[in-house]
Amino acid sequence: MSIINKEVRRVEIDVHHITRVEGHGNISLKINDGKIEQLLWEVPESPRFFEAMIRGVSWQHVSHIVSRICGICSISHSMASILATEAAFGIQPSKQTQLLRKLLYNAELLESHVLHSMVLVAPDMLGTDSIFPLAETHTDVVLIALRLKKLAYNLAELLAGRKTHPISLVVGGFTKLPDTGELEKMRVKLEHAFVDINTVVEIVRSWKLPNFNRETEYVALKDPVEYAFISGQIASSDTGVTHVENYLEITNEYCVPHSTAKHTRNHRDSYMVGALSRFNLNHKQLHPRARKTAEELGLVAPCYNPFMITVAQVVEIVHALEDSMDIIDQLLKRGIEPEVVEEGKIPFRAGRGVGAVEAPRGILFHDYTYDADGKIKKANCVIPTNQNHANIQKDMEALVPLIMDRGGDVIRHILEILVRAYDPCISCSTH
C-alpha cells in the first residue's frame, strides 16, 4: 500500500461486462483523494439453477444435462458428473476407459488453453480488441489458433462424437470406440502439431506480462503417479492433502450480494485454482518437454504472479500433447477391447458419490446423492471459477495501490488483463 500517488485525486472505473471472457463480470473501482473507496469484482451472471434442475432426474440423463453447465469445459463437467455417479454406484471403470478418458480430457485442455491464450489474451498483447483484425495483420497467429483448436475438436470427435457436449462419454465407459487405425492417424497429427505449438511458445515468450506477485493458497488435485487431471486427492499449499469426498472442508462456499456465483475460502481469505496452481503443486510430474518449456518461458515454481496463469497454460498444452501421444501408444500396444457400454446393464443403487477433476480452469467437484430408483435426491457442484472469484478480488485489492499513479485507462486495462489471466468461466461458475 506504499506507492499511493497523492496526485491521483479521482479515478472511476466501471467495466460493465468485461469482454473476452466467458460470461458476465464487472469491475467497479472508485478512487477519491488517493484512497480506494470501492473496488469490486462483481458477477451479475444469470443463474441457471442446475442443482435444482437435476433433483429427481434419473441417472441416465444427469451427465447429459450438467454437461450444459459449460460451453467450454463440457467434457470436464460430464467427466466429474460421471465420476460422482460411478462413485455412488460403486462402478470401477476399466483401464481402457481410464486411458480414453484421459485422452479425451487432453483434447478439452488443448482447445480451452489455445482459445484462452491465442484468441482471448493475444489481442491484449498485440494491441487489438479481438482476434478478428488479426486475421489480416497476424494471419499466422489466427491460423495457428484455428488449426490447434480444430485438432482438439477432431480428437474429441474421435472419442466422444463431438467436443462441445460430448456424446459417447457415459457412466461406465464409452458408447463408441475409436479403432486403432484412427488412433494411429491421430498420433501423426498430434506429432505434427508441435510445429504450431513451438510457434505458440515463441509468441508467448515475446509477451511482456506485468510483474505482480501476491502469494496465496494454491489448490489442485494431486496424484502420486502422474500430473493429476482426472484422478488423485485434493492438495493445498497451506493445508496439505484432503480426500475428494471431504471437499466441503476445502471449499466452504459462501454468498456475497454482488455475485450470483458463490465464493469459497479455505485457510486464508481466498485461494487459487487452475493452471498455475497445478503447476505450483505438481510441476515435478510434468512431461520433461513441458518442464523445458516452463524454463524457456521463465516460469519457476512456486510462482506467485497471477498474470503467469496463461504461461502455465502453454506449458500444460505441451504436456497434454506429449501425454496424448503416450496414451495412444499405450492403447495401440494394448489393442482396443470392444467394451461398449450398455445403459441397461449399469447397476444403479442408492448412495452418495463425489467426482473431482481438474477442468482447464481448475479443480471441479460434482457431488450427488441418489435414491434407490437411481434418481438425484441432492446435488452440489463447485466450479473452478467459483473458487477463483475471491482470489481475483484479493489480487485487485493488492494490485490497485501499486498502479494507482498510472491513470484510469491504464488501471482499467491492467485490471481487465488480470481478470482475463484467470480465464474465468463465469456462466459456469454461476451455473
Added chain:
Amino acid sequence: MKPRVAFFEFTSCEGCQLDSLNIEAEILDLLKAVDIVAFREVKSGSSEDYDIAFVEGSITRESEIARLKEIRERAKILVALGACACLGGVNCLKNSLPMEEALKIVYGRDARYYDTIPARPLHDVVRVDHYVRGCPINTDELLKVIKALLLNKRPEIPNYAVCVECKMANNVCVYERGMTCLGPITRAGCGAICITSGRYCVGCRGLVYEANLESQKDILKKYGLTAEQISEKLNIYDSCAGVKR
C-alpha cells in the same frame, strides 16, 4: 457496405457462440463478407448498430426481457442460436419448481439477494426470424444460414425427422438396440450425431412440424417406458416448446 453482425447471449453456457468460431475453413472468408461489430465473449469494442443479431440463451430474468426487446428493435434480422434460445432448453427444467424453491435449493438463506423467472425461449418475448437449432448448434447449419442471409434468401432448415438422417448414416435403429429414442419426432439437421455416437436422440432440436406426439408416446410405452419416464425424456429439452401446451 458489408452487413453488420452482432452476437448476444442471455442465460446459457455460451457454447453455441463459441462453436460459431469453429468454422475454421470458412471464417477468414466470412470475415471478408461481414463486419462482426459485437461479440463480447471474444471481442472488446462493440457497436449498437447492426443488421443481423445472433442471440444465444433463454430468458430467465426480468432485466433480460428489456434487453432482448432492445436488440429486436435494432436488428433487421434476429436469429435464435441454439436450444436455449429456440426452445428454452435445459434451463426450462427448473420451471417444474416454484422459483422460490429453486432459489432456496441453490442459495439457501442467501436466496434473497437473487432473482429469477421461469425460463422461456426468445420467441415468447420477441419475434424471431430464423432458428439455428441444437444443443449445441451444428456449425455447418449455422454456415448455411449465414450464407442464405447474405444472399437475401430464406434459410432452409430440414422439416423432417432425425430418423431420415439416421437411416442415411446407416445406423441400426436405437429401438433395435434395446433403447428408446426421440428421433421420430425431432427435427433433423444434426446428421443423427448422437445415434451415430452410440446414444439416442433426446430432442435438442425441438419437434418436427406436425409431430405425432401421441404416437411417439405410444411407442415409448410399448418399449417399456412408464408415463413418468416418458415425460422425463420429453422434458429435457422440450418442456417449453409445446409438449405441455
